Amino acid sequence: MSEDEKNPARKVIADYASAHFRYFRTADGTVYAQRNGHPVARPIRSQGTTGSHRQELMVGLYRDGVGVFNGSAIKEALDLIEALALVEDVQPVHIRVAPGFDGATWLDLGRADGKSVRIHPTGWDILVPDPREVCWRRTQLTGELPLPAKDTDGKGIDLLLRLTNFTDSQTECLAIAWLIGCLGPGVPVPAPFLTGPQGAGKSTAGRMLVRIIEGMSGDLRRAPKDEENLVAAVAAGWVTALDNLSHMTPDLSDAMCCIVTGVESVKRALFTDGDVHRSSYRRPLLLTGIDVGVIRPDLAERLLPLRLERPRVRRTEAELWAEYEEVLPVALGSLLDLTVKVRAAEAQTPTDLRMADFAHLCAQLDAATGFGVLPVYRASLDDLNDDVIEGDLLAQTVLKHAESIEKGGAQRMTSTEWLHCLSRLYAGDELRPLPKGWPTTGKVLSDRLKRLQPTLAARQVLIDTGRTREGRYLEMARPAPAAPAVPHEQLQVA
Template sequence: MTEAEEIVAGAGVAVPDAADGEQAKEEKKSASTVLVELAQASYRFGVSEAGETFGVPRVGSPVVFLLRGGKTSLRAQLARAYFARVRKAAPQQALADALLVIEGFAQEENPERLEIRVARSDGAFWLDLGDPTGRAVRIKPGGWTIEDEPPVLFKRTALTLPLPLPVRGGSLDELWEWLNFDPADRPLVVAWLVSLFFPEMPHPVPNLSGEQGSGKSTAGKVMSLIVDPTGAPARKAPRDPESWVTAATGSWVVSLDNLSDMPPWLSDAICRAVTGDGDVRRKLYTNTDLEVISFRRCVILNGIDLGAVRGDLADRLIPLDLLIIGEDNRLEEEELWPSWQEAHPRILGAVLDMLASVASQLPSVRLARKPRMADFARILKAVDELSGTDGLARYLSKQKALATDSLTADVFIVAVAEKIDTTFTGTASELLVLVTPDDDGKWRAPKGWPGTARAVTTRLRRQAPPMRKAGWMVEDDGGANHSNAVRWTLTPPPREVGDSGSLGSHSSRSLQGREFASQASQENGPSQVVPCTRCGLPLHPAAAAGGHTTHPSC
């Protein structure tokens, strides 16, 4: 029996024998009618929360087939079943008509949630193995098992590849044979891998850096393949928002390789993807209909210059440093990936073991303060407690450094840092006049320079969090003054000895003031470092001395 005949037989539809005249009877029906009948016999129809029509086999593995797509689509399955039934290829128009009818049936059903690769249900984590059987791994506190019939609906895409069956008894130590990260960064990598199984939380974005020859591209591929193997484990940078949506929706983990720059639209798109925020766009083939594009994904970056990253994305990054690979330790592609296939089941099993342990540990984890990406910070602290590492301190230190690095990409903030030596108080318009060079009209504003007071206000509000992390006091009065115009107060970090106030020296005073809190502690004693009671970042000493306990903007 052919595979197509098995599909029809499994659906309870008899494969016709040309000799018994059944084929002639079927030919009296329209092709679209036969297709709809085949679909009804073989599948139950549904619609996802995002409006996607799908079918689930009535018998066999509960694998979701989206209505349209490639070889894994319901359309392709019906075309195969039709040929098995009448020994003819289904006409294109008949397929189109049948799919329209199926869509109508599906729209009568209540929306259902479709998952991609990972899910949480019934108090457990689930990992889709991606194979034809529809099996999934069930992970609960203390252990994991492989289940034949998971209680969640997993959808597959053209990129989805099967995972190997995980093997018990593996060790995460084997992972570092494939990922040559700085040992101090390893807890961050482990925590990020564990966080992949939490589909409802915002995910930080690893940014891989290192010298040429440190294996950044290979590391990005391995990190994505561990939990979510696809046909494109490393992808080039998308050229526009549309191509980004196409690339990102095809898998749970998206690894972008060799990024030369980070355009603002891509920075915003990545931030929305890792937090699950949506966007609205016009529906294809319509003039006025709108659709909401909303998805949450885990993203890996490779090669981006941290100085070119905007503050909102910098808050979500995990800079990971790769060590150089010696010539004696390099592997050629033809031996690298076969070795990976052999090690993958053990490494996956070790990751699942760590997830089960973290799930047991998390209820008792408490953070002294909650930084940005607090969910990830809790997972990281759980990994630290289980492994005896200090990854959380490493992560927080990197976050402070990133805030500083992101400011150097903003020409206006750099100009502010060069111009302001003491406290500035005034309106956005006055600040713009202060920092704009007076060069007899010869000066030309560089790209990214705010041209209006409103643009300055927008810029300051966006950059206030990283500026505070770098040691600045950034406050506004909300217009609560006699002129009703918002007045800003900007105070740079304390000067260091020998600081001349130039841009170069600002790298040790303001923009690069990542050690501001520790410096203040050394100079004035620990009691002088007062954290904001809301955001947790340190108050400027002048504000703390005045009795303030929060940033006014908090």
């Protein structure tokens, strides 16, 4: 009797798996399998799905002549492997973009051979990453990218932008900065909001931007109806693109803020009573639409408006996408070339903007190219502040009242007193009724003003809270004009 016949089937499978695969766990306890020398890792619990480790193991056993085993033997072997892997080192898995060693980052091309792009301030190259450095996780949303072209001399970006209908070169520079930000796993990037008249090609331009990162299979989606489905879609890909938004609920707005800057989701694990499943995510987000109504202040700070115009000459979809697919390798190569230059550039980080990492990236892009992206980004935030104010009657009333406060002065009242003051100002002599959504208590007013603080501060109106012996108060102030700088020569003379 042979040794294989003496050994239980589960041991034969486990020995084969240990010899041909590396098993490890992530911080949340999920066990992954990685074929020796290959960077793609698969969760061993994804049984029965296309490309699962269970199928990978069955095919390997059959092709190497070990045998064909029933499902119970494979399940027992995988249960043993999962238990043993819980004492192995912890290593993260990544979708599409990952940090590497020595300050490098990696871009997964989605290829079966595992070839990826290593991006470093000294240059970029196409390599198969060491499995100990990068572990790729792939899903049905992971499309394949073409091999980027070398020595493009920057032509690819011009070829790409020629296919879009952005209103001006400043908007195009913001789109380029966003694409560079998408290649950095540690850089939270604002969500581009592609707007324009009907027929301006917003959806087409959105697909073009997404497919530079996600491949030709990348596409736009309708916004999910609930946060749970949105989180599931975000967790399965890198860039999440939502098309044709016409309304944005407060819950969806809050969820988008979390997606852009990062959040952890915790829910009950399936088939358990006391265990939980954790998932942390921070992803690039892209939106398209003509008008989404009122934009909340916290989301406005995380948006990047990109405006488009109607094209003078129309082209067929087949002709447009055939040209796009042809220029995609050159466009990706040019984007990688520019990314290398930007990461090698030195620039100061602006300290007055919410998305400081993206603002620093814009400053680096300006230092490398002279595009002047950072001033354009600041101007876009001012435009969004105007949109927030135009859609918020309370903000308009606060700014109207602030005009009665001298510059350098302040006014302090309780939140209830402020509510009566602002309500009387809005109603006016005509005693018009207060609008729907107007604060009904001092506490509600205080919370609304806290949310509006960044928007009002951009208009030189500062809101602060505090407490005295009499109780809590709200203070509205207008800062004094900054004193003009004294020239250095005059200081020396004095």
